[in-house]
Amino acid sequence: MIELWAFNFSMYPEIVRWALEHKGLDYSTHTLLPGPHVMQLLPRYGQRTVPVMKDGDQLFKQTLPMLEYLESQYPQHPLLPESPQQREQAWAIARRFADKDGPWVRLAAFHDLLPHASYMARLWSQPFPTWARVAYVASFPVLVRPAMRATMGITAARAQHGVDITRAALDFIAEQTRDRDYLVGERFSIADLVAASVLFLTDFAPEYPVTPPQPYPAGLRRWLKRWDSHPGTAWVHRMYGLHRNRAAV
Template structure:
């Protein structure tokens, strides 16, 4: 069976999961413990970043490389068009989504955690002691903003990320007005990448992710609850309903210690 080394809340891991589900491939999720688990992953695969796919003795890192590997090794239910124009559009959108929705979405998500106490505490595992939840919620957003500035997650950087994502979502809504998928009448890697990478903007409402129930259907204030972007999220949810499997796929931890859910990448 294929094995996917992942973080449950990593949008790049979700991109890989969605591709695996679309191709109807059976796989096992292995939750990597941030820190020690990444060292173990580095020893096995040569990469400390998730996702990493294991197929027999072959390890493939990076969500795009995983997609291309699966397309070569398991060509049934193809995700890359053969038509030259559609193929070019597909690959271009996939690369853009990695850099824009993926990276900027993560920045905006961390910004929302910093500034919204309820959102910050709701992301913690369900078994987190109340005293820890209270302590995490009590951290001033201004302090988190200052701390984030030094690593590119300060208030100004978050505002720029949300501004860019607003334009991206508007563009996606326009593209999808008159066609069912981003490059035409059939789903491709472009659709699976955009949909999977968007989970941090607004979590799917179904049982696709191992997250607390109150988080399902919720997301970044100003994006997830903006009626202008409802057509995009409705499209994303239809794609999930058609192709994404539930969270019953077996999983395990890569280390004996429990993973820290709040670490994203």
């Protein structure tokens, strides 16, 4: 069975989970906690980022090559358009969102969310036993959060740049989908899947396979309010509603 290493709430693993579920593939998930994950991943795979995906003896450490592999190995419910030209367009959009926009959208959102240390720690530790959750919530503000801020370079100035990038990404979506449903061609493709996963943070669509605890803290409400009337966000919401089957609650 395909194995996936992921965080409970996380942008890049979401891209791969969505592709796996779209194709109806069985997979098992090793859920890691941001922070302690470094000690588990680094010695084993020589990197600290998730997702990591294994299928038999095939090992993948980057998101887009995982999509490429799944598409070639499991062609059911294709995520690539048929025409070579549209395929290239779909990959170009997927690359833009995964490589360029994704880290900035995440940085901007985390700038507003990380002040709510106990909320974020509870969200990431949802699938863990109570003792682990208690320990994680206690250590998060002193150990994990400062490390995250340092690793990602989360500062007010960089968060503002992230907000600008997020707005430009949503503008691009709104422009591209002004008079059509999908970013490339007539069908849902990797372009839509990657763009919607990256921009999920602007919408928190209910089909996301993890339910963030309620009530949302003030920073999250403020972050979502900033985007809630943008037509690009409405498209993200629609993509989740139409194409994201809920795998778990």
